[in-house]
Amino acid sequence: MNPSGAVLIVDDELRSRESLQRVLSEEFDVLCAQNAQEAEAILAGDLVQVILCDQRMPGETGVDFLRRVRETWPDPVRMIISGFSESEDIIAGVNEAGIYQYITKPWHPERLIDCVRDAVKLYRMQKEPGGLGADAKPSHDTLNRVLADRRREQRRMFEFDRIVHEPDGPMGATLALARRATRYDISVLITGASGAGKELLARAIHFGSARGDKSFVVENCGALPDELLESELFGCKKGAYTGAYQDRIGLFELADGGSIFLDEVGETSPAFQVKLLRVLQEHEIRPLGAARSRKVDVRVISATNRDLESEVEAGRFRRDLFYRLNAFPIHLPSLAERPDDIPAIAANLLAEVNRAFRRNVKSFAPETMALLRAHSWPGNIRELRNEIQRMVAMSDDDAPLAPELLSPRMGSGPTAALPGDALKDQVESLERAIIARALEELDGNISRAAERLGLSRVGLRAKIERYQLRRDLNDVG
Template sequence: MSTLPTILLVDDEEHSLASMRMALEDDFDCITATCAEDATRLMEENFVHVIFCDHRMPGKTGVEFLSEVREKWPETVRIIITGYTETADMIAAINDAGIYQFLTKPWHPDQLVMAARNASRLFKLTRDYDRMSLEMRFLGRTVENKLESRRKSLREGLGFENVLRASNSPLNATVEQARQYASFDVPVLITGEPGTGKAELARAIHYSSLRSDHAFYEINCAGMSDELLMVELLGAKRGALPGVPSNKVGLLQKADRGTLFLNGVDTLSPQMQMILLRVATEGSFQPLGGHEVLTTNTRLLTGAHSDLLRAVESGRFRNDLYYALAITELGVPPLRARIEDLPILAQHMLFELGSHHGKAVRGLSELAIEFLSNYDWPGNLRELENELTRMLIAAQDVLLGPELISRHILQADPSLTQRDGSAEADVLAGEGTLKDRVEMVEMRILRETLTRLKWNKSRAAAELGLSRVGLRAKLDRYGVCQPGKINAENEED
């Protein structure tokens, strides 16, 4: 099979065809036709790169034939050979047939070869360009699809699936409400104790909303001075403050078309409440040190650690700002109210901590989870993460046991139904005789010491200043026994 470019020669004069073939056959695969009908048939049967066609032929003229070729095979390069140079014919050929070049008779063989080579090169370049354009369009669509896939994965990874909880969690009702609110472009006020996961819920709302392709920012207003908070939120012009050497873009401008989560709004000063009211109702703000008024299309999600409605009633929080922020409201329960979620939360946190600190970990033992579940966690998720971090650092095994848990958590009484205070507070504020309350403390100390020492009774007795017999008597008295070994004494020294 020939690898030379194919050229179709069309002329009603046989000697002209023979002359053209003789000039071109060393460099090209030449096929010939004496009329437009035969030429069309050859075009259908062959992959033609270039056509040399006489203009004046019986039946269809060269321009008429090449006009049809342009419709069916537009990539084929078309060249007219003519003995006439009428301007009207040349214009018609260019407009109707898209002629690449005119050759006038008599032509020189070198001229014909040069025209054929240039036309063949143009054909190849055009084909390469079309192929590359197609590939670029395909790659563009592929990149767009991959980008959209990554965006979808990101949204799913940061959406409500990231709010960990058990199947029967009290948080489920809050999450279902949040799902409904996510698709409506309205402010949401999220209330809950510090460390309950308000920021995670706000992030899930953003990545499940129509703004998920845009930025999400969060800032905790608690403990920030008005000056610093204004710089962070509104931005500042150069020289507005000693610590602002250049123009600073604020979060309200950065979060335009996205979402901004303001946590701790219950701590805002009257001045900041007034500024936030303008943002919430008008979408406008003024950078620090600037004179122009900027606008922002930012969805405001806010978090409060205390009851804002009570703050409104007491006059500490603006009534109009409260209703601007609390069009929809969510309440996040504390960890003590969703203790069913603790095993999932603790194991997940531990694996993330192990990965972050580069330490292998297999999880928490059942007994460790049991002790952790008996504690009230006044610091909520932050306190749990801190405790797990300490346990991970001290661990010598990949499975973390209860001996690594802090003493005050081990001493928590599992029989307590109310989880609103420390062990010390339970004793001091509890009811009963002095003897009963002292015995409660003694029982907790026994449980904590034995758990920490892995139920080595000899070491526990020595640490507590008791004999083995005395320790055993107290254990029997309080009904304290090693989990999984009821009525079986651990004699390990």
């Protein structure tokens, strides 16, 4: 085990966990948990010296979690990360939770490492004033076993079989194509709408490939200006630019032997595209300010919600880079294109929300599920997750989630069915609204609307007649 000790990161956001782990793992053994239950299981093994917890988590704040931890596991040094430097809920709970320090976002890597170093020193002093005693840290073998188990668990977490879908639906063909991509060490370009799950598919490709035991790192190329993006991906030498206080390893070097996922690659500038092209051609990177290049062996999986071929024709994206990235193209269908998957996806997300919120909501009311299936979901799975979180938060018990818990944009809510109406009238009113919306969104195409709603064309036509919804309809498949 690294003599600096084991650090536990508790954060519900995957990218945030990976970012913290990436910085800290150069000096510390790092364990990660996405929720309180996972964190408590790790703490029960007596492996942790420092807990680094995000403040904003669903169901429970970081301060509340650390307050509970203090009662059962008082030894680990507790730290909080927050986006608000003077957040009242943090300040009020610092003493009660025994929080050693809180770090504000955006955090600086060197500052973060210094804070954790100090926390490890404090842990040692608490265990034995003269230094770290023989029993003050977990054994090397025990921690290595736990770390290996976590790596295996991560691989299982992102297996293709974990991606919820109906085998005969459009997602089945996409996953079959993606499985083929795991066999060959070539660049993959995933296209599809924002929120459709491109990163999840990229992880499945990586962990299903021969590189699955190595690093998988992620960067959103549209979130940073060129200079910072270049530093983040290729690294930099101390003094290369204002704010470069020390040498920094880039993500390509950290991913050596593994894979890098370049999200929103279509947002990069032509100037940066030249530098990225060189990396793909030469298989080497040159950190900012460095005199020499370094060889790297990295598989590139990229993603975009843009039509890159149109971008190439418009002169906004380099043709040669496009062909480098597009060696194995995969298109990910949107949620609106796979309505039959929605019940299973919603049930899976509900289970996640239950764990995060410490609730036990079992299911959705049939009327609610009908509305979920009929919605167009412009925000895709991300929007569906948010909707389910809201519904669970709004519910007062663990009964099936009723349609009035949906947000107004879903076409339900208290005004959708008045309390005085008979149940039959409420159900018919809801059904009419669902069918009308489906027809409107599909430009009156009865065949497609029937498919989305799980009805036969004959059955849907009968309901259209019944609810007097006939407009400019067609029956084109």
